[in-house]
Amino acid sequence: MQNTNKLYEEIIIAGFGGQGIMLAGKLLAQTAMKSKKEVTYMPSYGAEVRGGTANCMVVITEREIASPLITQPNSLIVMNKASLEKFTPRLKDNGLLIYNSSLIDYEPQVSKTIKVLAIPADQLAIELGNHKSANMVIVGAYLQMRGIISPDTAADCLTQTIAKRHHKMLEVNKKAIYCGAKFAKEQPV
Amino acid sequence: MSEKKLICGNEAMAEAAIIAGLDAYFGYPITPQNEVTAYMSRRMPELDRVFVQCESELAAVNMVYGAVATGKRAMTSSSSPGISLMQEGISYLAGAELPAVIVNVMRGGPGLGNIAPSQADYFQATRGGGHGDYRTIVLAPSSVQELADFMSLAFDLADQYRITVMVLTDGILGQMMEPVILEKKKQRKLPPKNWALTGAKNRKQNIVRSLWLGDGVLEELNRKLQKKYDEIQKKEILCEEYEIENAEIIVVAYGIAARIAKGTVDKAKKEGIKVGLIRPITLWPFPAEQISRAAEKAKAFLTVELSCGQMVEDVRLAVAGKVHVEFYGRSGGGVPSDSEIMKEIKQLAAKR
Amino acid sequence: METVFTRTPTLKDCTTHYCPGCGHGIAHRLVAETIDELQIAPKTIGIAPVGCAVLAYDYLDVDMIEVAHGRAPAVATGIKRTNSDKIVFSYQGDGDLAAIGTAEIIHAAHRAEQLTVIFINNAIFGMTGGQMAPTTVLGQVTATSPQGRQAIGQGYPLQMSELLAILPGTVYVERCALSGVAQIKKAKKAIKHAFELQIGGANGLSLVELLSPCPTYWRMTPVEAMQWIEKEMTKVFPLGCLKNDQ
Numbered sequence: 001m002q003n004t005n006k007l008y009e010e011i012i013i014a015g016f017g018g019q020g021i022m023l024a025g026k027l028l029a030q031t032a033m034k035s036k037k038e039v040t041y042m043p044s045y046g047a048e049v050r051g052g053t054a055n056c057m058v059v060i061t062e063r064e065i066a067s068p069l070i071t072q073p074n075s076l077i078v079m080n081k082a083s084l085e086k087f088t089p090r091l092k093d094n095g096l097l098i099y100n101s102s103l104i105d106y107e108p109q110v111s112k113t114i115k116v117l118a119i120p121a122d123q124l125a126i127e128l129g130n131h132k133s134a135n136m137v138i139v140g141a142y143l144q145m146r147g148i149i150s151p152d153t154a155a156d157c158l159t160q161t162i163a164k165r166h167h168k169m170l171e172v173n174k175k176a177i178y179c180g181a182k183f184a185k186e187q188p189v
Numbered sequence: 190m191s192e193k194k195l196i197c198g199n200e201a202m203a204e205a206a207i208i209a210g211l212d213a214y215f216g217y218p219i220t221p222q223n224e225v226t227a228y229m230s231r232r233m234p235e236l237d238r239v240f241v242q243c244e245s246e247l248a249a250v251n252m253v254y255g256a257v258a259t260g261k262r263a264m265t266s267s268s269s270p271g272i273s274l275m276q277e278g279i280s281y282l283a284g285a286e287l288p289a290v291i292v293n294v295m296r297g298g299p300g301l302g303n304i305a306p307s308q309a310d311y312f313q314a315t316r317g318g319g320h321g322d323y324r325t326i327v328l329a330p331s332s333v334q335e336l337a338d339f340m341s342l343a344f345d346l347a348d349q350y351r352i353t354v355m356v357l358t359d360g361i362l363g364q365m366m367e368p369v370i371l372e373k374k375k376q377r378k379l380p381p382k383n384w385a386l387t388g389a390k391n392r393k394q395n396i397v398r399s400l401w402l403g404d405g406v407l408e409e410l411n412r413k414l415q416k417k418y419d420e421i422q423k424k425e426i427l428c429e430e431y432e433i434e435n436a437e438i439i440v441v442a443y444g445i446a447a448r449i450a451k452g453t454v455d456k457a458k459k460e461g462i463k464v465g466l467i468r469p470i471t472l473w474p475f476p477a478e479q480i481s482r483a484a485e486k487a488k489a490f491l492t493v494e495l496s497c498g499q500m501v502e503d504v505r506l507a508v509a510g511k512v513h514v515e516f517y518g519r520s521g522g523g524v525p526s527d528s529e530i531m532k533e534i535k536q537l538a539a540k541r
Numbered sequence: 542m543e544t545v546f547t548r549t550p551t552l553k554d555c556t557t558h559y560c561p562g563c564g565h566g567i568a569h570r571l572v573a574e575t576i577d578e579l580q581i582a583p584k585t586i587g588i589a590p591v592g593c594a595v596l597a598y599d600y601l602d603v604d605m606i607e608v609a610h611g612r613a614p615a616v617a618t619g620i621k622r623t624n625s626d627k628i629v630f631s632y633q634g635d636g637d638l639a640a641i642g643t644a645e646i647i648h649a650a651h652r653a654e655q656l657t658v659i660f661i662n663n664a665i666f667g668m669t670g671g672q673m674a675p676t677t678v679l680g681q682v683t684a685t686s687p688q689g690r691q692a693i694g695q696g697y698p699l700q701m702s703e704l705l706a707i708l709p710g711t712v713y714v715e716r717c718a719l720s721g722v723a724q725i726k727k728a729k730k731a732i733k734h735a736f737e738l739q740i741g742g743a744n745g746l747s748l749v750e751l752l753s754p755c756p757t758y759w760r761m762t763p764v765e766a767m768q769w770i771e772k773e774m775t776k777v778f779p780l781g782c783l784k785n786d787q
């Protein structure tokens with residue numbers, strides 16, 4: 001685990017409605033809380049969501065959090081092209097970009113200081129038998145890349161994050177988190 | 190049950206109100222506070238308490254009027270357009286001296302506006318809003334934890350003074366999730382509700398009213414109300430003072446704006462600027478004395494709001510011309526960013 | 542090539558913000574076609590509600606006004622009383638007309654205002670995220686009736702058309718459904734009749750209720766939503782003409 005004294009992680013997760021963007025953000029927030037960090041989670045809401053895009057902001061630190069809103073994230077997770085184009089210009093130097101290469105078929109142009117991971121989240125999720133777990137694949141990959149919190153904690157937090165009526169999906173989502181982490185570990189960055 | 194829970198502001202308020210002994214909730218859906226209504230629709234029946242989805246905010250505030258008149262703890266919640274509709278009822282609550290709690294999760298206005306966060310209902314909330322010479326206590330939390338903590342405070346204040354307490358917050362705080370501790374707070378020592386409509390058994394009839402036609406009677410009531418408001422102003426002001434001892438610039442902000450500004454104050458201090466923050470927690474009664482005191486030493490004030498400048502008028506009244514009061518605000522859903530506030534602070538510092 | 546079908550001019554050439562399978566789009570088209578067939582576009586003033594159809598002025602190319610939630614019939618009264626030569630219609634959802642605006646619609650009808658009202662009954666508050674409406678049917682699960690609507694405590698589905706039909710101030714009340722080609726054709730005829738009455742100076746309010754799908758908050762596919770209207774909604778809200786005085 002990296003030294004987290006100066007930790008001020010600002011993450012934006014974005015995609016379209018139905019990709020489980022909010023759930024991914026909530027899981028990150030729950031996991032951060034379990035790991036004794038300070039955390040805020042801010043969803044886009046209302047009519048914005050009707051338009052088909054969805055995004056959320058998660059701030060993870062070790063001290064009091066000022067604003068839950070993020071203008072310049074240091075980590076960006078994008079699940080579709082529109083989100084990639086909207087948010088990538090805001091990414092901080094030395095930041096991290098993780099994108100869903102199942103739906104984004106070109107290499108994003110970003111500054112050399114930015115770490116980039118392309119992960120075929122949909123494809124990996126389909127291989128696991130549940131297309132809807134692409135969000136969990138990407139959470140696993142993020143946790144692995146950042147090394148702030150362990151994917152094990154995220155797997156443990158699933159029960160609190162996922163609504164009870166969907167608890168039959170716990171196992172496959174757990175697998176998806178580990179699958180994403182494994183994929184990230186094996187990539188040369 | 191003091192374990193931390195990750196929960197959004199709207200649900201935190203709802204659960205905290207339930208813990209504080211809420212007997213009845215009345216509401217009408219409106220974004221961005223729908224989570225309160227949805228939460229109540231689930232939890233209140235589970236606890237065998239009252240939940241009603243009303244046909245309008247006009248109905249909601251009047252159902253509250255009825256429930257609190259019988260001595261129960263009742264509340265409603267809404268967002269700006271709905272709160273405007275409630276003003277008639279709030280005026281009646283004031284006239285009849287009934288204790289009610291009303292939450293306003295502010296959104297952009299005027300009119301239908303939008304559903305983005307805003308602080309543009311400050312005037313409406315702190316000046317009474319409806320007709321007549323009255324006040325409501327206005328609490329302005331700046332975190333999800335405070336949203337929860339202020340619910341029991343709101344009910345206690347309402348019961349103690351027989352007054353409407355408004356919890357004034359915004360779309361960001363309502364929607365965002367943060368770890369919170371939800372626990373039962375120690376209740377204040379409260380006067381008995383011997384005015385409540387409980388059935389005139391072995392006592393004289395009780396009447397709840399706001400119509401006073403007799404010669405001078407209404408004036409007398411108004412004097413009594415003012416005395417009560419004076420007492421509240423003496424005893425109930427809440428305000429956070431942050432790093433103001435040696436500050437030359439004082440930022441004044443409440444709610445979400447204060448929270449953002451606090452981060453900026455920290456950064457500015459690191460750059461050697463002598464800056465502090467005053468955060469009014471009660472917007473009425475307003476911490477005028479604290480601001481006036483700070484104005485003796487500071488060289489300039491900066492008020493930051495999610496509006497075109499409303500609280501800044503109270504700040505200017507309190508500063509009373511001693512030093513310059515600058516304003517920075519965003520409106521209609523805009524939120525002042527850390528860097529925008531920093532720019533304002535630096536400009537003020539450069540003028541020194 | 543011969544043109545066999547074109548978009549009616551009053552319906553603007555743009556994509557709407559409605560969800561796939563939503564009934565609002567169909568209702569807009571029927572209103573637009575009616576206005577064009579009756580050639581009244583230059584003298585029509587429309588009132589958009591607060592609800593999913595709040596942006597109706599972006600889709601209907603006539604003069605339109607946006608009003609506070611539920612207040613359309615009052616605003617319409619103000620417009621019509623001061624402009625008797627204009628054709629004035631309000632377009633309202635079931636939250637707008639049957640909850641917050643109940644007083645306004647009842648009193649507009651009671652005063653026999655010469656207005657045309659298009660009432661979209663989708664048994665839900667669409668815009669705010671799927672809460673219970675006064676028209677929500679018993680047992681229906683919504684964001685604020687998580688156990689399904691119970692008559693005791695949450696009330697019975699409110700039959701506004703029946704209620705309005707008994708008032709002497711209404712001249713025409715009909716309930717139709719947007720659940721299939723045949724029904725939609727009937728709806729079109731009803732809407733046209735309602736406008737014609739106003740044009741002819743009929744002494745009262747004409748209202749057409751349209752049972753309309755909201756696949757999003759009924760949590761159904763568009764096809765299932767159409768079927769649900771026919772199977773479930775029409776049981777509580779029977780189709781047909783409730784009143785035709787002229």
Ligand SMILES: Cc1ncc(C[n+]2csc(CCOP(=O)(O)OP(=O)(O)O)c2C)c(N)n1
Binds near residue numbers: 637
């Ligand atoms: C005074 C006020 N209260 C609440 C709202 C929030 N609100 C907007 S639309 C709506 C209900 C919409 O339902 P309906 O009229 O059935 O239209 P639909 O979206 O289903 O077409 C509500 C409660 C508001 N805009 N103004």
Ligand code: SF4
Binds near residue numbers: 755
């Ligand atoms: S929420 Fe329902 S009524 Fe609103 S646009 Fe979508 S389908 Fe139509």
Ligand SMILES: [Mg+2]
Binds near residue numbers: 661666
């Ligand atoms: Mg509706």
